Amino acid sequence: MEHxxxxxxxxxxxxxxxxxxxxxxxxxxxxxxxxPGETAELKQRYAARVESVTPLEDVDSPSLPGCRAxxxxxxxxxxxxxxxxxxxxxxxxxxxxxxxxxxxxLTQLSGVKLLDLELPESFADHFRxxxxxxxxxxxxxxxxxxPLIGTIIKPSVGLTPExxxxxxxxxxxxxxxxxxxxxLMANPPHSPFDKRVDAVMRVVNDHADRTGKRVMVTFNxxxxxxxxxxxxxxxxxxxxxxxxxxxxxxxxxxxKDICDRGELVIHGHRNGWGMFNRCPTLGMGFAAYQxxxxxxxxxxxxVNGIANKFWEPDDSVVASIxxxxxxxxxxxxxxxxxxxxxxxxxxxxxxxxxxxxxxxxMAGGGIMAHPSGPAAGVRSLQQAWQAAIDGLTLEQAxxxxxxxxxxxxxxxxx
Amino acid sequence: MEHxxxxxxxxxxxxxxxxxxxxxxxxxxxxxxxxPGETAELKQRYAARVESVTPLEDVDSPSLPGCRAxxxxxxxxxxxxxxxxxxxxxxxxxxxxxxxxxxxxLTQLSGVKLLDLELPESFADHFRxxxxxxxxxxxxxxxxxxPLIGTIIKPSVGLTPExxxxxxxxxxxxxxxxxxxxxLMANPPHSPFDKRVDAVMRVVNDHADRTGKRVMVTFNxxxxxxxxxxxxxxxxxxxxxxxxxxxxxxxxxxxKDICDRGELVIHGHRNGWGMFNRCPTLGMGFAAYQxxxxxxxxxxxxVNGIANKFWEPDDSVVASIxxxxxxxxxxxxxxxxxxxxxxxxxxxxxxxxxxxxxxxxMAGGGIMAHPSGPAAGVRSLQQAWQAAIDGLTLEQAxxxxxxxxxxxxxxxxx
Numbered sequence: 001m002e003h004x005x006x007x008x009x010x011x012x013x014x015x016x017x018x019x020x021x022x023x024x025x026x027x028x029x030x031x032x033x034x035x036p037g038e039t040a041e042l043k044q045r046y047a048a049r050v051e052s053v054t055p056l057e058d059v060d061s062p063s064l065p066g067c068r069a070x071x072x073x074x075x076x077x078x079x080x081x082x083x084x085x086x087x088x089x090x091x092x093x094x095x096x097x098x099x100x101x102x103x104x105x106l107t108q109l110s111g112v113k114l115l116d117l118e119l120p121e122s123f124a125d126h127f128r129x130x131x132x133x134x135x136x137x138x139x140x141x142x143x144x145x146x147p148l149i150g151t152i153i154k155p156s157v158g159l160t161p162e163x164x165x166x167x168x169x170x171x172x173x174x175x176x177x178x179x180x181x182x183x184l185m186a187n188p189p190h191s192p193f194d195k196r197v198d199a200v201m202r203v204v205n206d207h208a209d210r211t212g213k214r215v216m217v218t219f220n221x222x223x224x225x226x227x228x229x230x231x232x233x234x235x236x237x238x239x240x241x242x243x244x245x246x247x248x249x250x251x252x253x254x255x256k257d258i259c260d261r262g263e264l265v266i267h268g269h270r271n272g273w274g275m276f277n278r279c280p281t282l283g284m285g286f287a288a289y290q291x292x293x294x295x296x297x298x299x300x301x302x303v304n305g306i307a308n309k310f311w312e313p314d315d316s317v318v319a320s321i322x323x324x325x326x327x328x329x330x331x332x333x334x335x336x337x338x339x340x341x342x343x344x345x346x347x348x349x350x351x352x353x354x355x356x357x358x359x360x361x362m363a364g365g366g367i368m369a370h371p372s373g374p375a376a377g378v379r380s381l382q383q384a385w386q387a388a389i390d391g392l393t394l395e396q397a398x399x400x401x402x403x404x405x406x407x408x409x410x411x412x413x414x
Numbered sequence: 415m416e417h418x419x420x421x422x423x424x425x426x427x428x429x430x431x432x433x434x435x436x437x438x439x440x441x442x443x444x445x446x447x448x449x450p451g452e453t454a455e456l457k458q459r460y461a462a463r464v465e466s467v468t469p470l471e472d473v474d475s476p477s478l479p480g481c482r483a484x485x486x487x488x489x490x491x492x493x494x495x496x497x498x499x500x501x502x503x504x505x506x507x508x509x510x511x512x513x514x515x516x517x518x519x520l521t522q523l524s525g526v527k528l529l530d531l532e533l534p535e536s537f538a539d540h541f542r543x544x545x546x547x548x549x550x551x552x553x554x555x556x557x558x559x560x561p562l563i564g565t566i567i568k569p570s571v572g573l574t575p576e577x578x579x580x581x582x583x584x585x586x587x588x589x590x591x592x593x594x595x596x597x598l599m600a601n602p603p604h605s606p607f608d609k610r611v612d613a614v615m616r617v618v619n620d621h622a623d624r625t626g627k628r629v630m631v632t633f634n635x636x637x638x639x640x641x642x643x644x645x646x647x648x649x650x651x652x653x654x655x656x657x658x659x660x661x662x663x664x665x666x667x668x669x670k671d672i673c674d675r676g677e678l679v680i681h682g683h684r685n686g687w688g689m690f691n692r693c694p695t696l697g698m699g700f701a702a703y704q705x706x707x708x709x710x711x712x713x714x715x716x717v718n719g720i721a722n723k724f725w726e727p728d729d730s731v732v733a734s735i736x737x738x739x740x741x742x743x744x745x746x747x748x749x750x751x752x753x754x755x756x757x758x759x760x761x762x763x764x765x766x767x768x769x770x771x772x773x774x775x776m777a778g779g780g781i782m783a784h785p786s787g788p789a790a791g792v793r794s795l796q797q798a799w800q801a802a803i804d805g806l807t808l809e810q811a812x813x814x815x816x817x818x819x820x821x822x823x824x825x826x827x828x
Binding site: 091156220224248283 | 512521637689
């Protein structure tokens with residue numbers, strides 16, 4: 001019998017083995033006592049079982065309200081639960097309801113966070129995973145041996161299609177590999193999707209014709225279902241290679257429906273992710289999260305970056321990059337999208353800690369606000385990454401490369 | 415200019431006005447400084463503005479990690495932000511990214527929870543809202559003047575289609591109005607969706623032919639997009655009136671795509687909801703949550719119940735019921751689904767506090783484990799509700815009604 005396994009951080013005043021058993025019961029039988037129809041055989045074939053329990057530290061007060069299982073101390077433990085895969089079959093939303101459903105409501109727990117998943121191997125028969133991932137993103141942009149260098153159009157809202165196209169022209173001429181819409185920009189009256197695609201792709205296609213370099217632009221197709229497909233069609237017709245979705249806002253079913261088409265590289269924006277992850281004892285960890293989206297077929301996924309402008313610590317960013325690139329049931333790795341407060345300066349620490357160039361490395365101000373202009377900004381990022389790969393320090397790289405030196409002077413103070 | 419408004423609880427060591435301005439900036443311009451293309455006119459037309467700030471209490475330590483804006487005290491405040499509606503248009507996922515996106519990542523905040531939304535009136539031109547809601551659920555079941563009485567098939571997984579049909583037969587004969595699948599039961603190998611519908615609907619249709627009473631059964635159609643539509647078709651063909659989705663697992667786009675069809679009453683299961691709401695200073699409150707799903711067109715939504723078996727306090731349950739039934743941009747109210755540890759005993763407090771019978775009132779053990787059998791269980795719930803509506807106390811009702819008296823004896827101890 002094949003199993004799905006899920007690992008949680010739990011917090012409970014009960015003996016941790018007992019609390020783990022409650023979680024397994026709630027998410028399989030629901031109730032295996034005193035209901036007609038319950039038999040020992042049913043229980044044997046369908047009940048979730050506790051695979052392992054690793055006690056961690058105790059805390060004095062409960063992290064979350066509503067625990068009614070006693071006073072402290074509250075024990076932390078890492079627990080792994082295994083479900084017979086035939087309980088749900090290859091049904092992505094029901095898988096999520098199984099590992100991340102009513103368990104968050106349990107009064108026996110004062111904390112519960114889904115940390116990771118181990119998928120049945122047979123899922124590879126049903127789920128293709130990313131149609132493009134790292135390799136497809138490289139093929140579409142022609143970038144090898146270094147991270148893709150990308151940027152985002154700002155301000156987030158308000159630009160006309162022509163404004164956006166003018167910015168993309170500047171960026172394409174600067175040598176950028178990738179440009180994305182903001183998650184707040186989808187199909188608003190001031191920049192209708194089709195008009196934005198037309199205006200921007202005139203620039204992108206013209207640039208590709210003249211130089212042979214095709215910039216990947218991820219227009220934000222997030223919308224209702226039929227509209228997303230119309231946007232997708234428009235992007236395919238335009239000659240572009242990719243599109244973007246706000247994953248949490250679209251949801252698993254809408255996202256997989258789009259990813260199943262497989263023509264475009266799908267850039268997964270995780271805005272709203274802090275809601276799931278910022279509380280240390282509630283929600284979901286990134287290792288589990290990226291597996292759900294990889295099953296749905298997303299190709300690129302945001303991970304923040306080293307010394308980012310948001311709240312996430314570097315260790316968490318590094319772990320996220322590693323989890324995107326780790327094997328999963330034979331499926332292609334996700335391309336980690338490094339962003340938030342990035343410029344060339346973080347290339348050194350990013351490479352030292354991850355030892356990979358399979359990244360989409362996004363910088364905003366680091367490109368557009370470079371003292372010698374956007375082309376120098378892109379060059380400064382390429383220089384930083386090549387230096388990091390070659391084992392140079394930031395200081396050595398700044399001594400060798402004028403554009404990178406200028407970026408250190410401008411952005412390196414903070 | 416029309417606006418969308420969102421109200422948040424925030425926690426911050428900064429002056430609360432400053433923190434509110436950061437939130438508004440992040441979720442509109444993204445950056446209105448030092449980027450070419452930013453003009454005063456753009457800012458005027460597209461920037462979100464802070465509508466109001468109500469300071470609340472201070473706390474000594476931060477609720478969430480990653481705040482880098484100073485030491486305590488950490489100020490709580492309720493803030494309302496207004497966005498020009500033309501920033502996103504009637505685009506549901508982008509609306510969610512606007513009010514619930516990257517703001518959860520801000521280092522200026524040590525807590526942020528989306529509490530409520532106020533929608534532009536023009537949304538009614540684009541969003542139908544629930545096609546059925548309270549009125550449609552009543553018409554489909556023929557129940558007036560009291561809550562619909564419902565139950566759930568248990569154990570959650572493992573039963574064959576024939577086992578499930580046999581339970582539904584017992585329940586139909588007991589006089590139940592509504593039966594639902596568990597969220598863990600969708601289309602597994604041991605109970606394929608179509609076979610379960612066939613077996614159960616033979617019972618339901620036969621019962622309707624004989625008695626004139628049509629039980630509403632919400633088969634769990636949660637699945638990938640095309641499979642959900644196949645399941646929906648199957649349910650329509652079977653003569654049934656409703657279907658169920660696990661909303662958080664399916665997502666907004668997949669759910670609206672199904673609700674747009676409008677033939678079936680859609681029962682919205684909120685499993686996973688604790689992930690969004692259990693932390694008092696992170697995520698989303700129910701008032702905002704139910705509006706998103708009402709926009710998507712869901713007809714019935716879970717709210718827990720008074721003295722539920724989960725963590726949620728009664729005040730929160732009462733507020734959730736009220737928000738489902740409150741007006742929203744001219745759209746039909748959602749039918750609140752009261753469940754979790756319910757039997758007739760909670761009818762009195764539920765009615766006293768909500769003064770409504772527009773509920774789907776779900777009991778499991780309270781029906782199936784009644785000492786005189788399921789028919790007595792259903793009668794005990796009807797008796798309890800009629801007594802509550804008539805202003806009787808629990809004790810008076812128990813003195814008048816034998817079935818309810820037995821249920822008090824069995825379930826009233828806890």
